[in-house]
Amino acid sequence: MAEREITLMKGNEAIAHAAIRCGCDGYFGYPITPQSEVLETLAEQKPWETTGMVVLQAESETSSINMVYGGAATGKKVMTSSSSPGISLMQEGISYLAGAELPCLVVNVSRGGPGLGTIQPSQADYFQSCKGGGHGDYRLIVLAPSSVQEMADFVYLAFELAFKYRNPAMILTDGVIGQMMEKVELPPFKARRTEKEIIEQCPWAANGRPAGRKPNIITSLELDPAVMEEINIRLQKKYAQIQENEVRVEEFMLEDAEYAIVAFGSAARIAKKAIEMAREEGIKVGLLRPITLWPFPIKEVEALSKKVKGILSLEINAGQMVEDIRLAVNGRIPVSHYGRLGGIIPAPDEAVVELKKLIK
Amino acid sequence: MKQEIIIAGFGGQGVLSMGKILAYSGLIEGKEVTWMPAYGPEQRGGTANVTVIVNDEPISSPILSTYDTAIILNQPSMEKFESKVKPGGTLIYDGYGISVPPTRKDINVYRVDAMDVAAKMNLIKIFNMILLGSYLKLHPIVKIESVLSALKKTLPERHHGLIPQNEEAIKKGMELV
Numbered sequence: 001m002a003e004r005e006i007t008l009m010k011g012n013e014a015i016a017h018a019a020i021r022c023g024c025d026g027y028f029g030y031p032i033t034p035q036s037e038v039l040e041t042l043a044e045q046k047p048w049e050t051t052g053m054v055v056l057q058a059e060s061e062t063s064s065i066n067m068v069y070g071g072a073a074t075g076k077k078v079m080t081s082s083s084s085p086g087i088s089l090m091q092e093g094i095s096y097l098a099g100a101e102l103p104c105l106v107v108n109v110s111r112g113g114p115g116l117g118t119i120q121p122s123q124a125d126y127f128q129s130c131k132g133g134g135h136g137d138y139r140l141i142v143l144a145p146s147s148v149q150e151m152a153d154f155v156y157l158a159f160e161l162a163f164k165y166r167n168p169a170m171i172l173t174d175g176v177i178g179q180m181m182e183k184v185e186l187p188p189f190k191a192r193r194t195e196k197e198i199i200e201q202c203p204w205a206a207n208g209r210p211a212g213r214k215p216n217i218i219t220s221l222e223l224d225p226a227v228m229e230e231i232n233i234r235l236q237k238k239y240a241q242i243q244e245n246e247v248r249v250e251e252f253m254l255e256d257a258e259y260a261i262v263a264f265g266s267a268a269r270i271a272k273k274a275i276e277m278a279r280e281e282g283i284k285v286g287l288l289r290p291i292t293l294w295p296f297p298i299k300e301v302e303a304l305s306k307k308v309k310g311i312l313s314l315e316i317n318a319g320q321m322v323e324d325i326r327l328a329v330n331g332r333i334p335v336s337h338y339g340r341l342g343g344i345i346p347a348p349d350e351a352v353v354e355l356k357k358l359i360k
Numbered sequence: 361m362k363q364e365i366i367i368a369g370f371g372g373q374g375v376l377s378m379g380k381i382l383a384y385s386g387l388i389e390g391k392e393v394t395w396m397p398a399y400g401p402e403q404r405g406g407t408a409n410v411t412v413i414v415n416d417e418p419i420s421s422p423i424l425s426t427y428d429t430a431i432i433l434n435q436p437s438m439e440k441f442e443s444k445v446k447p448g449g450t451l452i453y454d455g456y457g458i459s460v461p462p463t464r465k466d467i468n469v470y471r472v473d474a475m476d477v478a479a480k481m482n483l484i485k486i487f488n489m490i491l492l493g494s495y496l497k498l499h500p501i502v503k504i505e506s507v508l509s510a511l512k513k514t515l516p517e518r519h520h521g522l523i524p525q526n527e528e529a530i531k532k533g534m535e536l537v
Contacts, residue, residue, distance in 0.1 A: 006387070008380075008383060008393065033399075176422065179396070179399045181393075181395035181396075182393065269420060269423070272420035273424070274421075275420075347425035348420075348423075348424065349425045
């Protein structure tokens with residue numbers, strides 16, 4: 001499409017439109033607040049009549065993620081979305097996808113927990129997304145959008161990275177970005193891949209064995225521990241490669257900064273406002289925003305700790321990413337955390353107060 | 361120009377749609393906009409509010425602690441948001457839903473009897489457009505033509521016949537302040 005299409009939509013709607021436009025083959029999901037508009041928008045758009053994309057409301061999150069496993073095993077571009085409790089139900093499947101090295105996209109529009117919790121926004125799923133969630137030594141590629149535009153763009157990026165590394169990718173967002181409407185320019189249409197293209201691009205996929213080729217087996221099971229260790233070592237090499245090549249950050253007003261806020265997703269938006277307010281009072285502060293939560297920007301935070309006098313980790317949780325920041329800072333400068341819990345969103349002026357405590 | 365606005369009232373009063381039309385109008389004029397609803401189990405009769413920001417510059421936080429303008433449609437929202445209007449800011453409220461009027465002297469307060477006027481004009485379902493008109497008279501951040509285009513974009517086609525009534529309501533609102 002030559003014409004630029006700028007429109008106003010919710011983050012959740014942007015995810016759905018981007019999925020159709022990026023040539024996604026299948027979406028499998030189950031409704032849950034605050035992400036239900038993803039499935040609703042797909043149902044309204046009826047992509048099965050246009051691009052041929054399958055949209056299916058499964059009977060549960062467990063079956064959604066296993067449908068994703070099945071689709072991904074054939075080399076198709078498939079995805080699901082849910083919110084925190086639903087993502088917890090998917091963890092077994094996510095571990096299997098990582099173990100079988102299957103590319104896919106899982107979107108978590110997270111809400112306050114633990115348990116059934118609340119439907120209000122939260123970033124308390126950082127640990128679950130970046131440190132496991134499911135069992136075993138695995139990693140997800142985790143992207144954290146902080147605008148409706150990035151919700152759309154990161155669907156494309158997540159699939160690109162998932163297929164590049166044969167690894168599940170996650171978009172970790174929350175009810176703020178999911179429910180908010182903002183300007184978005186939808187990315188250009190990409191046709192779904194043909195069967196021939198999938199065979200060429202995914203020689204590992206189980207999509208019909210031509211005569212003479214060995215069967216492709218998709219599994220995460222290996223009972224011989226020596227072989228299983230080899231598989232794990234290979235996975236770790238892949239993760240090291242992702243850590244080396246795929247870190248993404250945004251820097252905001254860091255040039256002259258004496259202090260820094262590190263924040264991701266919706267908290268990074270609040271942090272920017274807090275920075276505008278603090279700078280009006282003469283406090284030189286900037287923002288480092290991890291866009292990839294895993295791979296975490298270790299080198300970038302380390303470099304920051306050699307430049308500023310203190311870091312405030314602003315998160316909508318009780319202090320999760322701050323652990324990774326402290327590891328990267330390694331004691332060089334003070335690192336504090338501020339967050340609100342259970343679905344309460346920290347206001348920009350609260351962040352300014354916390355910043356001043358750090359400076360004292 | 362930048363306006364940070366909170367619109368608050370009961371669910372069903374058209375709080376979210378008023379915000380949406382304002383945000384769309386901004387979009388049509390090429391401005392930066394955000395529309396952030398307090399979403400939840402709210403339905404007709406519960407409380408509802410939306411933060412709308414219209415700016416010529418990129419917008420940092422869609423969530424705010426203080427506002428340039430508050431448009432208040434019921435008493436619980438008055439209690440919650442009167443104190444959050446910036447000094448020198450604007451508070452517009454519908455007289456019908458308010459039992460205790462605002463008391464602050466450091467902000468500009470406008471009472472608009474939108475519900476009463478809407479009832480007389482038989483426009484009760486679009487009394488929110490009267491308030492939008494009053495707001496736009498005080499803060500002309502978008503043109504009326506943009507609002508009408510926004511209505512075309514946001515209303516389903518079967519309701520496009522109602523656009524002239526909406527225009528009438530907006531103009532009435534402009535007269536009331």
